[in-house]
Amino acid sequence: MAPSALAATTAAPADExxxxxxxxxADGARPAGSARERAGQLRAAARFRAAGLTVSYxxxxxxxxxxxxxxxxxQPGRSSCLxxxxxxxxxxxxxxxxxxxxxxxxLLVGLAPLVAAAPDPACETxxxxxxxxxxxxxxxxxHLGASALVRRLRRQGRTDDVRWALSLDEVGRDARFxxxxxxxxxxxxxxxxxxxxxxxxxxxxxWRRDAGxxxxxxxxxxxxxxxxxxxxxxxxxxxxxxxDRAGQLQLGAFRRVTKVVVRFAGLPSTPRxxxxxxx
Numbered sequence: 001m002a003p004s005a006l007a008a009t010t011a012a013p014a015d016e017x018x019x020x021x022x023x024x025x026a027d028g029a030r031p032a033g034s035a036r037e038r039a040g041q042l043r044a045a046a047r048f049r050a051a052g053l054t055v056s057y058x059x060x061x062x063x064x065x066x067x068x069x070x071x072x073x074x075q076p077g078r079s080s081c082l083x084x085x086x087x088x089x090x091x092x093x094x095x096x097x098x099x100x101x102x103x104x105x106x107l108l109v110g111l112a113p114l115v116a117a118a119p120d121p122a123c124e125t126x127x128x129x130x131x132x133x134x135x136x137x138x139x140x141x142x143h144l145g146a147s148a149l150v151r152r153l154r155r156q157g158r159t160d161d162v163r164w165a166l167s168l169d170e171v172g173r174d175a176r177f178x179x180x181x182x183x184x185x186x187x188x189x190x191x192x193x194x195x196x197x198x199x200x201x202x203x204x205x206x207w208r209r210d211a212g213x214x215x216x217x218x219x220x221x222x223x224x225x226x227x228x229x230x231x232x233x234x235x236x237x238x239x240x241x242x243x244d245r246a247g248q249l250q251l252g253a254f255r256r257v258t259k260v261v262v263r264f265a266g267l268p269s270t271p272r273x274x275x276x277x278x279x
């Protein structure tokens with residue numbers, strides 16, 4: 001499909017992602033283990049189910065802060081192949097975390113109908129709204145939700161099936177984005193595939209090697225030997241601050257990122273039952 005046609009048909013999911021992210025941020029801060037973190041994740045779970053995906057939960061302790069969970073929505077596909085799109089639902093307590101990371105959860109919600117509409121998918125797809133990612137708040141060395149996701153993958157014997165895992169973290173603002181991973185150079189079917197999709201859609205995405213072991217949910221999967229990466233904004237002065245409110249979000253950014261992810265992940269450009277433009 002030509003980029004102009006894809007842009008037209010992915011606009012509605014992007015608009016839905018933008019609206020959900022704004023609404024989630026408007027509800028206030030969502031620190032790990034809080035009632036608001038849980039409420040945000042349950043809202044996302046309801047949207048995943050409404051799209052036709054199967055939803056389950058992985059619950060885990062957040063020492064000193066109660067309990068959190070991952071919401072895992074599954075679109076079945078070939079059992080030997082797995083794609084993972086993930087975004088953390090928690091925020092720092094200082095602010096409502098509109099960009100960090102209501103934007104990523106919103107994008108998962110917007111993409112859910114497209115994931116569910118994939119005809120006879122070659123790979124199984126998981127959409128994961130993780131909890132307890134913010135290490136500055138939890139005080140833990142790992143991103144706890146991502147560590148719980150690794151445990152699920154190991155428990156189900158799926159670690160070798162993961163073809164790629166993409167963390168969507170701060171994707172709701174600006175026209176340029178960075179793609180982070182611990183790889184020495186972009187891998188053809190992983191980072192390079194995202195970069196090719198971005199070029200096809202005329203969206204600026206730059207690959208950057210992680211400093212150290214990484215600083216988002218992709219870190220835990222990469223440390224466990226899976227091909228994982230993070231897509232997000234180049235910089236954000238309101239990160240972890242009270243000014244990270246809904247007004248920080250830009251519809252154009254959601255439309256850009258949606259086009260890139262749809263093309264990269266090989267998703268249909270319209271939800272099930274939609275004929276697209278002119279249909």
